[in-house]
Amino acid sequence: MADLSATMTGPRGAKPRRVLSGRNIMVYGTLIVVSLYYILPLWVMVMTSLKGMPEIRLGNIFAPPVEVTFQPWVKAWSEACTGLNCDGLSRGFWNSVQILIPSVVLSIIVASVNGYALVNWRFKGSDVFFTILIFGSFIPYQVMLYPIVILLREMGIYGTLWGLVLVHTIFGMPILTLLFRNYFSSLPEELFKAARVDGAGFWGIYFQIMLPMSLPIFVVAIILQVTGIWNDFLFGVVYTKPDLYPMTVQLNNIVNSVQGVKEYNVNMAATLLTGLVPLIVYFVSGKLFVRGIAAGAVKG
Amino acid sequence: MKTLKLATALFASVALPTVALATELEVTHWWTSGGEAAAVAELAKAFDASGDKWIDGAIAGGGSTARPIMISRITGGDPMGATQFNHGQQALELVEAGLMLDLTDVAEAEGWKEKVFPPSLLDACTVDGKIYCAPVNIHSPEWLWLSNKAYADAGIPVPANWNEFVASAPALEAAGKIPLALGNQAWQSNLAFGAMTVAVAGLDVWKKVNIDKDMDVAAGPEIAAVFAAAADARKLAAKSTVQDWNQATNLVITGEAGGQIMGDWAQGEFQVAGQVAGTDYTCLPGLGLNAYLSTGGDAFYFPKLDDPEKEAAQKRLAAQLVSPAVQVAFNLKKGSLPIRGDVDLAAANDCMKKGLEILASGNVVPSGDQLWSPDVVKQNEDLMVEFWKSDMTAADAQAKWVENLKSGM
């Protein structure tokens, strides 16, 4: 039998005994093969971004650069043009940050409260609202473009930062609410009941009991929202003004330039630069993600 | 010296208020490639030089990405100062909804009616007798671009027209070349078919179908011949697997492909690659059969703003866009043709000059964008991309084509 002394926080499977057991070869072999599939495109992107255009035209995409150049990175960050503005991705970086922070914060607050209310403070029709919300997650964004324009116009926040934050909150709500609802419903109900008996109210229980136990799910929510909002192009460009355009508008220009010569090296550098913020969030939160859940209050 | 400095200082203090009065106009467009941006810079330079300020609002990804954004902003009540659309029906409803500025007084003061050539460009800007847009350039799609190198490799002369091109295809294939380069995107298939319609069926048939909208002709044998020709042509393009038009052009540049049907903007790619018209590549307007060009292009529209100062600036910009100096500077950079016949383009290259000659001789027809709604154009694109990339029969495709045209009538 496998070792039973595994701690509560550790992985669940049987403990490996020998380094070269058949099981280990199977597990690591599979993971390494799969990892190759995941790494291959990153390899291509990084290698391409370090090559000059002549080398890209000649060589194969998997080969490392013969002559390493950082010019594509410099160009992507500070020189690539969008129309007449030639200051690359740097132009939109702070705008993206400015959009990202309030959007992530607001959408997660709203969704976590939703999930909490749906699990612990059920009201008449709450199932119906939740079902509609899930339905909402399937609506293609393009379909809602015009109705939202009208909505924001009537609210008088069309073209403002807050209009965009609202849009991100709305479209983030379905999936996030689902996540929080599932998470809160996995928490032992006794905790909630005990707090109620102690006389704690809606917000009291939320802040004192639910929040401290919810780090893992917040990490998941942050990952989802940072990725989605940071990579969003459509909403950012439709619902704001040019002085608020996010970084993806410049990325779109660099990657999507339909006419003229495609500079693949700059494309890839721009892509990697734009992806850095979500990537960093992943690297930082990756440990929290699993450790948080493993050590989490799930078992109560 | 001192007096000069004093004078300068004085002048500066006097000039300052005028600078402060410069009216800012945000201009949205989808011109973002190197040559295009250089051309826009000419427009901005001229506008800034006259004391106003051009705020650039470029959106990449072509019209299909940019137009929804522009339309949303206009209908959302946050319009820009000016915006690019293609000539024709794209902005028609915005005009009808009263969201666009009437430029008739500018057009009259500047004499656009006499100067804009061909007149169809101005007609496309006119709704109920009023003018709502300023045309800036002409683009014609009916060009066959040939690689001299590919033909030299195959050991045969460069064809002089479409028929010779088709006849030369087996020799090219034997030499390991793709006879016809064609990008996968739908609009490119439609463009190729459109170019073949004028070239193969001739002008009369073209006019009957597209201007008189005679559906019997559209379903008739002349058009059937065009579909048959396209069915042959698709075999020549079977090995072409690129996406973007400029990747297809690149196949021609490197001599991997014999030719490509593409608009006059393709010559920008040849120029960038350092190729010379006549020696490295050959251009055949109207596919070398019927030297007719259709005249689509770009125009600027000006959304209504509740600000008399901005409105005055909008009108100044409109007048400037059509003025001879701006026309020359802009079109030389863009590689397109000017919208007036009275300007001198001595600096134009051979292919551009061929286009200008055809334009001057009056062998022009309006573009599909002006004659058919975007809905019809899109349906035809869907049809053509399927037709070119599958074994759909010519008769089926023609029937569907006629149906598409009818939906727009």
Next chain:
Amino acid sequence: MAQAKHPGRLLRNLNAKIAAVPMVLTTLVVFLGGTIWTVVYSFTNSKLLPRTNFVGFDQYERLWDSSRWIVSIQNLLVFGVLSLVFTIVMGFVLAVLMDQKIRFEDTFRTIMLYPFALSFIVTGLVWQWILNPEFGIESIVRSWGWESFAFDPLNNPEVVLYGLLIAGLWQGTGFVMCIMLAGLRGIDEDIWKAARVDGIPTWKTYVLIIIPMMRPVFITTLVLVASGIIKLYDLVVAQTSGGPGNASQVPAMYVYDYMFQAQNLGQGFAASTMMLLSVLIVLIPWAYLEFGGKKHG
């Protein structure tokens, strides 16, 4: 539970109600309102701007007469089923492997998760290169000496969907794996102990005990993946533009193209109404199962 005689109950309920206001407004005004708005205008001949000029079912007749739409629906079905099955199976199997007390877990997880940080536009572009026969996998294998090797999925209408699938799975499975892994770690250790004491084989424990216990995790994943599939747009545009021909068209592209390129809002709304209808057909049974019989506390 504290009962009605307490005056504080009103206030507490009030707080809960206030907290639910954003959700109620979003569902009613945006999702329900927007959907009704879309359905209503799908019966008009609106072009560039929404107009109330009703034309009955004309838009729907045209829609179902369009070969591109039919192909789009078929593609969505094939891609959807394959993508759903592969994402969930791969995600779960990888999570199980990751859960075997392996070394370098952080490294493996990061490698699998990072593609999720990149947008679909980029995913499509990179895989377009890798699958390109001229300089991608095909040319590499050929340069190794296997001259007849052919791998060109993106230019073959028969298999182009698998080309999209390779890219889609690359982008999405890592995240699903993480959710599954979190789910696995959330399973009480006592369950495993009990299973071992009873001598149930590991694989059987997973299939018979663990997976049923992870039902909420699977539902979350299902919704995440399925909603992504329905909305599939950017990836196809970047990777194949719907080609070759119309072979890899998807419904969201039809909607967008007709709303904005063709400036035929009515047609675009009719197509989106059909998409929403199909979502309802799947969701209503689910909602019934989820809320129908059970009583909640």
